[in-house]
Amino acid sequence: MIEEGSVVLPGDIIATSEELFPGYGTKDVGGNIIGTIIGNFFINKKRTAAEIKPLTSVPALLHKGDTIICEVKKITDKMVLVDILHVAGVNREMAGDKDAAIRVSDIAAGYVVSARDEYRIGDIIRARVMQARPAMRLSTEGPHLGSIKSFCSNCRVPLVKKNSVLECPRCGRVEKRKIASDYGEGNIDRKVKFVRR
Template sequence: MEPEITEESTEETVQPEEPVEAEEPVEEAVEEEQKEEIRNVLPGDLIGTSEEFIPKSGAYVEGGNIYASASGIVKINNKERSISVEPVTNTPPHLVVGDIVIGQVTDVKDSVALVEIAGIKGKGEREIVNADQAAIHVSNVKDAYVKELYYEFAPFDIVKARVLDLRNMRLSTVNKELGVMKAYCGNCRTVLKIDNNKLKCPKCERTETRKLSSDYGTGII
């Protein structure tokens, strides 16, 4: 006798497929690296605005603008939205008599202009170990007679000067390459431009005088 074929035996047994778990997309954490601008700046240089960045080391805010408080290279961190000025070298230099320094005028009195030293020419731009507030006496401004020191310097000016004495921190600008390298309008704080041997504000047209360095406006230290 032939075996009886039932309906159940003709059906193939189908194994259920195991569900395949969908791979979840892996988000790559991309860190925005710190960006270095190939731009050397001096104290007082405009490097950004408070709407764009948070000022860090070597920078400060004034009137919504961010300025360099030291000489060096501008660094921008896009992740933190911060901006800073990084000094060029790692070893803090020492001042010696004869050094050419870069600084910012903090106050002008009848006989002296007070200067905060920011760096030494040829020795990098790190914080100076033995620096203190220095002074340019009226007798050390230039070879010619100085009637009023207020005509030679003003607060916020960036100056280049030679160190005369470390004990009293005296500086001199008696040389054509020494003096004010950058000046700001006393009215609107716009950078002044040279116009017929005088300084003129391109914004409000105010004219001012300074003991100018031959490198004024060039950015050359």
């Protein structure tokens, strides 16, 4: 069973059907309880069920058209879950719930087979708020949007842009991302600390 409070994306395995019953936002698929909506996992103790509290709250600071800087927390084939670090041009800390999701169809122009092909956990990306309410919708479609800082999957050092791909200066590994046109120029993000946890 995953930890209570964890953010779950559709398709994530939460527990086995021996541990919990399916409840709101989950279903039993072949003995696994999986999430069907985006939100936080909790146990409904009365029903011994795995339930999801949907991600609905949108930070008051965010409006349609805003450009935001986020960090990728989780990825499935269909979506990318991000933690919003700050709103570009707004000199204020983000407070409260900062989770948001980017659907695979909103990652780039054209057909993206899997979100995993475009982003990795830890990427710092620039996204645009397409819709703030009632549910937030983010996009990274467009030349100025996408990763502005990505890290080597092997050695975790920042990747360097080389033509249309990214290369690790330490081990030489080449990785692909949906990158912003100014990837690696570091001119927008003095507030974001690129520190690996």
